[in-house]
Amino acid sequence: MVKKMQVEIAKTAGFCFGVKRAVNLANKAPDKYPGLQIRTLGPIIHNPQVVNQLATLGIKQVGDINELGQGVVIIRSHGITKQLAQELEQRPNLTVIDATCPFVRRAQEIVEEMSETGYQVLILGELDHPEVAGLISYGDPQRTLVISKPADIPAEFFTKRKTSRIALLAQTTLSQQLYNKIVLSLLTIKGELRCFNTICTATSDRQSEALELAKKCDCMLIIGGRNSANTNRLHELCEERQPASYHIETAEDLQTEWIADKKTVGISAGASTPRWLIDEVLKRLQDLS
Numbered sequence: 001m002v003k004k005m006q007v008e009i010a011k012t013a014g015f016c017f018g019v020k021r022a023v024n025l026a027n028k029a030p031d032k033y034p035g036l037q038i039r040t041l042g043p044i045i046h047n048p049q050v051v052n053q054l055a056t057l058g059i060k061q062v063g064d065i066n067e068l069g070q071g072v073v074i075i076r077s078h079g080i081t082k083q084l085a086q087e088l089e090q091r092p093n094l095t096v097i098d099a100t101c102p103f104v105r106r107a108q109e110i111v112e113e114m115s116e117t118g119y120q121v122l123i124l125g126e127l128d129h130p131e132v133a134g135l136i137s138y139g140d141p142q143r144t145l146v147i148s149k150p151a152d153i154p155a156e157f158f159t160k161r162k163t164s165r166i167a168l169l170a171q172t173t174l175s176q177q178l179y180n181k182i183v184l185s186l187l188t189i190k191g192e193l194r195c196f197n198t199i200c201t202a203t204s205d206r207q208s209e210a211l212e213l214a215k216k217c218d219c220m221l222i223i224g225g226r227n228s229a230n231t232n233r234l235h236e237l238c239e240e241r242q243p244a245s246y247h248i249e250t251a252e253d254l255q256t257e258w259i260a261d262k263k264t265v266g267i268s269a270g271a272s273t274p275r276w277l278i279d280e281v282l283k284r285l286q287d288l289s
């Protein structure tokens with residue numbers, strides 16, 4: 001039996017600007033290009049429910065450029081590699097809808113510009129994340145490195161006699177604290193350092209608001225795709241403050257015993273979680289209490 005509880009939803013929960021833009025572009029595509037086959041290259045965003053919903057409109061995903069025929073291809077919000085973008089442009093009978101988030105695009109431009117002007121580029125991020133794969137491709141392979149912690153910074157940066165020129169930027173969804181830590185570690189390098197804080201405020205805003213909620217609530221529910229890096233990070237951060245924090249994808253994942261004796265339940269959601277999924281969780285909580 002669940003007692004009456006108070007539920008608070010983070011104002012920042014759900015779609016960020018870039019994801020909303022990408023999903024809107026995809027939703028409009030069937031009307032804009034009637035009769036044409038529409039595909040996304042990989043999942044358009046890291047949310048299986050949204051990907052399934054688009055599939056019902058005939059917009060399916062392909063894993064490889066060779067699976068694309070004629071028609072329309074939508075590039076996902078966290079972008080693709082430079083080489084792939086060039087290949088797509090050269091394909092006859094293929095229209096490209098570029099849904100790369102403008103913030104990710106800016107980070108790609110920074111990598112390209114810094115690389116071209118001779119900087120060693122350090123990308124703070126997860127090596128296996130598609131956004132990072134895209135970012136690396138804009139740099140000089142000899143002078144572009146992905147790091148995920150201070151220990152990954154090459155020791156020679158601190159000992160080189162010859163002046164080095166280093167540019168740092170981050171995967172847009174990374175934690176601000178980690179970025180700050182890396183900047184501090186790099187302050188003692190021998191040479192010139194340029195830092196570009198490319199962490200999107202959508203991520204940090206969600207993180208600080210979720211942390212505030214986690215401090216005052218007895219239980220936290222974080223809604224979003226299990227394959228969404230920013231949702232997983234939100235969950236990790238909340239769990240540090242409130243051990244009763246649970247990552248769910250849909251209302252069906254919610255287990256009654258998690259909330260049975262709770263007075264206050266906080267809800268946050270990753271930047272790729274649509275509002276309707278949040279509303280379904282809210283409805284289930286209302287039904288249960």
Ligand code: SF4
Binds near residue numbers: 078
């Ligand atoms: S989290 Fe930020 S960078 Fe990523 S898609 Fe959303 S608005 Fe763009």
